[in-house]
Amino acid sequence: MRAAPEPFLLAQQLARSGRLPEARAAYARSVDAHPDFLPGYLALSGLAAHHGDYIPAIEVLRAALGRAGGNAAARHAIRRPLAALLAMLRPADYDARLAADLLACLADDQLDPQPLARVTAALLRHAEDADPLWNAFLTRCINTDPDMEARLVAMRDTLIRSDDAHSPLLPALAFHAFASQYVWPEPEIPREGPVKALTALPAELPDHPDWQPLATCARDLSVERALAAAIPGFSPPVGALSEAVRRQYEEHPYPRWQAPPASRRTDFRRFLDALPGIDGAALPPAPLRLLVAGCGTGYEAIDMARMDPGLTVTAVDLSRMSLAFARRKATELGLANLRFLYGDILALAALDETFDVATATGVLHHMADPDGGLASVAGAVRPGGVIRVALYSHRARAPVRAAHALIAERGWQGDAEGIRAFRAHILSLPAGDPLAMLRGSEDFYSLSGCRDLVFHVHERQYRFPEIAALVAGAGLRLAGFDAAPEAVAHFQAMHGAASDPLDLDLWDAVEAEHPFLFAGMIHFWCQKPAQLQSP
Template sequence: MRHASQALTRLDPLDTGDSPSLSDLERQARHCYDQSLSSRVSNEHTVQYRGQARDLALRMLELAPDHAAALNLLGRIALDEGFYDSAETLLEQALAHNGRDAGCCFSLGHVKLALRDYDAAIRLFTRALELAPGETRAASSLVYTFARQGKMTQAFSGYRKLFRVHPDDPHIRSQLFDVARHIQADTYQPELEADVVGWLKLDDVDHDGLARLAASLLKHKYHLDDPDAVIDLQDLVRDELLQLALSRLYFTNAELESFLVMVRKQLLLHSLAGQFSDTALLRLAAAFCMQAAHNEYVYAIDEDEQSLVIALRDLLHSTLQSRPQPQPADLLSALLMYGMYEPMAELPASERLLEIATNRWPSYARPVITHCLAGPHAELREAARIERLTPIQDEVSLKVQAQYEESPYPRWLHLGYNTPTNYGRALEAELEGYRAPQFFNMGTIKVLVAGAGTGRHALRIAKYFRNVEVTALDLSARSLAYAKRMAQRHHLRNLRFLQGDILELDHLQERFHVIECSGVLHHMDEPEAGLTQLLPKLEDKGVMKIGLYSEAARHRVVAARQWIEECGYGTSRADIRHFRANLMAGRLGSQVDGLLESPDFYSTSGCRDLLFHVQEHRFTPNQLSQMLQTHQLDFLGFALPTDVRRAYTEANLGKLTDLSAWDQFEQQHRDTFAGMYQFFVQRH
């Protein structure tokens, strides 16, 4: 940080003895502004660099009134600080004097984007591209605006073209995959398949967004909607898309799952019949092992398969017991067949498999050994080392802890990418009319993620918000171990992991600028007791993000939970498999069919969390209002997808912060908050 201070001193325009030229002032102003955007500088230095850039731009205007570069810079600074009206005025002034300035068009486009005037933003980004055809940022911003408008097909096409020109741009990659979540192929398209295969081969990206698209391509490629379609296993073992998708994606499609369950059985039977002599079948089995780990072995197993899986388990156990130094050749085939159905890390004596050096396994099996075997064992060791902050003694807390120790949730594969930003500015962009407290611009921002689970959100905060220190708290040491392992993989050091109970937070002698508690309070015996414990840990004017279940949106879940209770299902993996099979076969009635649309339905921990949780409370917007009044909290607004925000605005029911209006809206649109209410509050 000393170097940043020295740079600020050197560039202080008031300390110079000479009268700098306009070009010198512009060069220094641009340098200061660029430094203010760097993720490597502190919040204080960001403010200082921005202030210096502003001073320099004002001096430029003294020398040349209406200078486009100076007005553009002042407009960008106002935009960064959330003063959209000022930014708009400055940039319109610049364009009034020089309508052919591509940079000013680009900047004003972002102001219009922030104001959600998407049509104006599109016109300005298009104009910027006409004036400067090679400007990638304008092209990317134009396509991003299409996505914000909900024009996902147009946005996908645009990002696909941009990726071909800029395949290494992390922002374009991230936005492409994010938009792809909304895209399904209408037919089998070989060119699109080739693109998806290429994207799946990329490292350090969030492939999850490709799952829906890949599933639709496979559906059309193999005519899954045709009951008379003939599928040759030899075609499948040569299918690069299938193998990559199985290895890297988590599928959430019932039709594809039924297909994969059928293929898995054929793969097992053909491999046994051929005495495991076909390496191509083993490669496909390795991909199925990875998919099984991703969904936590949730696929149904019929009686024939079950008897074979038990025989494979016994064979592996006896081999491990009888061989002083087991070799890959002794184990590989049976291990891959077994791993398609059950966790190989839970095999008796499975730790002996780790005695075999990874490089001694065939190359196609190494990811399986690392992910499905070594990873879970490392997780258990790491769980024993997680720092314990509080005792866990509440009866419900102990039950919830046991559930998540058995099934850490959610299992995630990729962290994704975002442009690093200031937490306060992100809040202002999300919440209409909100001005963030000044502390977001000063010093380190302390964030508590209460109920961090397996840590994806905590890690994203640590990586993509500037100058934050994150404390991740959870009941489950196993979940935190998963999070810690992923933090090490992503080289993140601004996190700490604590096992503890929110109900015992007196043990935590700290206060935080931000507390995020999503999907946690509604699993407590008394949700407001948890909120009461969290509030003393929040700084004055601090912000809390809360996630709670919606009564209206959980109607299918309530019906399913009644079925589960009536049928006597437990929470074991086997019971979850049986329940899912009955639901997918249509045996539980149409009122629960909508559960097939929930991504949580397609993994063991997700399904357990969705339908088998030991404790659940649900709320209405009016109940939220009452709770917030009781605790003297201001409702700042929901985190909303663009389509929901648009629908609410068009309904003309009231302000976005009017919970009684949201209550009316939700009565008409029951599935609006199918995930959860995600909302922000602030202390009076």
């Protein structure tokens, strides 16, 4: 590895000491003096972005790409922060350089394309139909823009009316319709031949390279059906609600993600040891055994397995089709430290295994007895072990509760017809309507996502005092609290930087002022007490 030049090292020292404007100027001098040292560009761009100067930050990364040449690893390392910056843009006109940047990022199969959906849709509003960005957008992203959805539906209906089987956009638009699980309104026009692929996956597809992405999806579904039957299990669903949840995710595995999580190599035990409330002496020694309780389609389990190859990961779920999707993805990535099992979290004792760490992300709030669910997970964790939990926020889910009331009033069911009817209503609302906020959720734009968002068979939402009671009731203690930088900034502004970040009463006060701060979920870490030593 090439040694860092002196100007770069000086800039690093300035940055570490908090002298950020001086560090930014020093990084700029380093880039000027050593234009082939790519880390200088990344650091300079990062500082520019930190100060909100996104366009200059993008220009720095464009310059870095010009210097990276044919170095694929370097180009990927540059595109990752570039994609994050591009995702913040909302262009008002067509920009050829931005289109080229988006094309390059969408072509990188190691990057998650979904964050680029909104900026790409905004740019395509001003693009010609022949722009190659259309194909990249339709085959790599699920659209999350209401105006673009209206345009895509109009494009679909035009193709159906004209029966234009040779349109260059037909295969890509058919792929996009499949990826969103045909969530758009049903057309009234009869469909036959290739255009039928715009509304349902046909038994046969044209033998042409343009149709290959959709043909690959069809093969993947066939592979998953075969895998589902072969996944070993330890327990059937426990109770009527578990069975209802199982049926939901058998019908609609969620989410059907494309790009894998970024591979961030981390010593996971060292990470746990740094949690603010952890008892490091009680932590089990490495190598750690990790349980992902309720893994769904495997994104989190795969992320953990790639993060630290020293981990042994066991991922369990009630949906065989979700597990099959996860197993297919893990096999494609060549992961050897990850296994998938079918079973109910409430029956973890039947596994007759213990783990050092467990996660229960977005799972407990879908259970009839969340306290029993957490107790079951805790029972599978060794003394001193750690559990990460994520739960819905009562305040942040206010629009979802309003949606539940509307759905009950209208009698809509959680099938394709009911979901389409609900979406049509939401899309018709004026921007100021409280329910119109749901259009900002990415889950609104696919059948499985919308079902998970507002048609779930059961969900509970939590206030911070209820979280404290849940943790204490399971015999655990809070060890860490995960919050986005925005949330941390609000916390420190309200309570001071020296305040206890594990004080849930303080976080409750912050959320009262910013009720949508945890619109995703509330994420926290708990530790199981070490066994008492005999006198």
